[in-house]
Amino acid sequence: MGELQVINLDKVSFHLKEKHNFEWLTNMGEVFSVFDQQDSGNLCFGIKKDGIKKFVKYAGAKTREYTGIPEDAITRLKNSVPIYEDLQHKHLVNLLDHFEEENGYVLVFEWFDGECLHPHWSFPPPLKYTHPESPFYRFKQLSIEQRLKSFKSILEFHVNVEKNNYVAVDFYDGSILYDFKNNITKICDIDVYKEKPFINTMGRLWGSSRFMSPEEFELGATIDERTNVFNMGAIAFGLFGGELDHSISKWDAGTELYEVTMKAVNKDRLERYSTVEEFFSVWKSASK
Numbered sequence: 001m002g003e004l005q006v007i008n009l010d011k012v013s014f015h016l017k018e019k020h021n022f023e024w025l026t027n028m029g030e031v032f033s034v035f036d037q038q039d040s041g042n043l044c045f046g047i048k049k050d051g052i053k054k055f056v057k058y059a060g061a062k063t064r065e066y067t068g069i070p071e072d073a074i075t076r077l078k079n080s081v082p083i084y085e086d087l088q089h090k091h092l093v094n095l096l097d098h099f100e101e102e103n104g105y106v107l108v109f110e111w112f113d114g115e116c117l118h119p120h121w122s123f124p125p126p127l128k129y130t131h132p133e134s135p136f137y138r139f140k141q142l143s144i145e146q147r148l149k150s151f152k153s154i155l156e157f158h159v160n161v162e163k164n165n166y167v168a169v170d171f172y173d174g175s176i177l178y179d180f181k182n183n184i185t186k187i188c189d190i191d192v193y194k195e196k197p198f199i200n201t202m203g204r205l206w207g208s209s210r211f212m213s214p215e216e217f218e219l220g221a222t223i224d225e226r227t228n229v230f231n232m233g234a235i236a237f238g239l240f241g242g243e244l245d246h247s248i249s250k251w252d253a254g255t256e257l258y259e260v261t262m263k264a265v266n267k268d269r270l271e272r273y274s275t276v277e278e279f280f281s282v283w284k285s286a287s288k
Contacts (some may be wrong), residue, residue, distance in 0.1 A: 004064060009034075013044075017062035024101050028108075037121035040191075041066040041073025046111065053111035054096065060104015065213075073273025074105045080191035081107065086164055091157040093177070093188045112186050114177025144252055146183055147239055148287060150176075153185040154235065155280040158228060162276050165196050168228050172208035173238050198223045210244055210254070211235055214267050225275040232276055250268065256286040271281055 004015040009022055025031060029049030036043055043063055045056045059073035066073065084095040084107075094110040115135035123134040131137055140149070154176065161168055168190070175189045192206050200223055205216040213230035215221035235282040237243055240257070242250030246265070251258045260282050266272050273279040 009045075012045075012170055015064050017064060019102065020061040024106070028056070029054070029100070037065055037120075039065040039067070041068055041070060041092075042077060054227060055093070055109040055111050057107040057109065058101075058104055060101065067124070070104065075154070076191060077105050077107060083166070083190055083193050084267075087161055087166060087190060087193065089157050089160045091153045091185065091187055092190065093186050112179065112184075112188075113181065114179045114186055116174055116188075117176045117178060118172065118174035120174070135178065135180075136173065138180060144240075147251065149183065150178060150185040151236060151239055154233060155185065155276065155283065157187050158232060158276045159280055160191065162225055162228065166193050167196055167198050167223050167225070168231055169194050169198075169223065170206040170208075171228075171231055171235070172211045173235065174208070176235075194223070196224060210238070213269070215269060226269045226272050228276050229264050229272045229274075230266075230269070231280045233261045233272075233281060235262045237265065253287075257283065260286045 005019050006015055006018065007016055007022065007024055007198055008022065010031040012034040014034045025045060025047065029047035031045050033046035034043070035045070038044070041059055042061055043058045043061055046128055047054050054075040057077065060070050062070060081095070081098050084092070085132070088094070093112055095107060096110055097108040099106050117136045117185050118128065119135055122127070123131050123136070128134050128136045139150075158168060169192045170189070175187055176183075177186045177188055200215065200218060200221045203217065203219045205212070205223070207216060211231055211234040213227050215223060215227055236257075237246055240251055240253040246262065248255070248258050257277055260279070264272055264279055273282065
């Protein structure tokens with residue numbers, strides 16, 4: 001790898017594999033934050049103009065962690081636009097605008113003051129789980145009521161996904177933003193959610209193996225509602241339990257919800273709930 005280029009924009013600096021023109025961005029407002037550690041080929045920025053903050057997602061630059069070609073990242077980002085439009089929801093970050101730039105593609109979102117629950121760049125594991133300032137650690141210190149409310153938002157959004165004939169792909173704790181001041185949860189990064197029917201043509205699909213079902217590693221497998229039931233159950237073990245350690249001793253949310261969640265993460269897909277909606281309905285009954 002060649003020498004990294006330092007890029008300075010307003011209040012931020014970051015590294016790219018080669019120089020890139022960001023005049024279009026500085027024209028949109030003052031750049032006050034950058035997120036440049038993703039391996040997706042995207043760069044993200046916080047910008048501010050006339051007191052209003054926005055979140056900008058951009059593909060086209062050669063980012064330091066991305067091993068692919070910018071053209072593929074541009075195509076993926078462009079293809080994500082109809083997904084955000086189709087799945088628009090109060091628990092999803094709100095897409096305001098999207099447009100082509102000379103060397104790339106831009107998505108503009110309403111700013112949300114949430115912190116990512118998997119901030120691998122600032123709190124790489126094990127710090128994610130142990131450091132008192134880590135958003136994930138702080139989330140786990142919240143009352144069970146607050147965490148249940150947060151998980152309810154996640155389920156409500158994924159019932160909406162299901163109703164719109166999509167399946168979640170690559171949903172993990174890095175897709176969850178939590179606003180600790182106002183106790184609001186939003187979902188971000190749904191760029192590779194797929195319309196049904198969807199067949200696994202990759203073998204190992206995109207995603208974090210901590211939350212993936214067996215079929216997400218299996219070439220030719222159908223990825224559907226039962227897959228997403230597993231993903232939701234695995235997320236529940238992250239938010240209320242020991243993540244990959246499914247023992248009840250690590251579980252905070254009571255025996256009934258534990259049993260509901262164990263059914264959701266059954267390796268045999270036919271033993272799971274048939275839809276996220278069914279899982280949510282049983283979850284609600286068990287949490288009363």
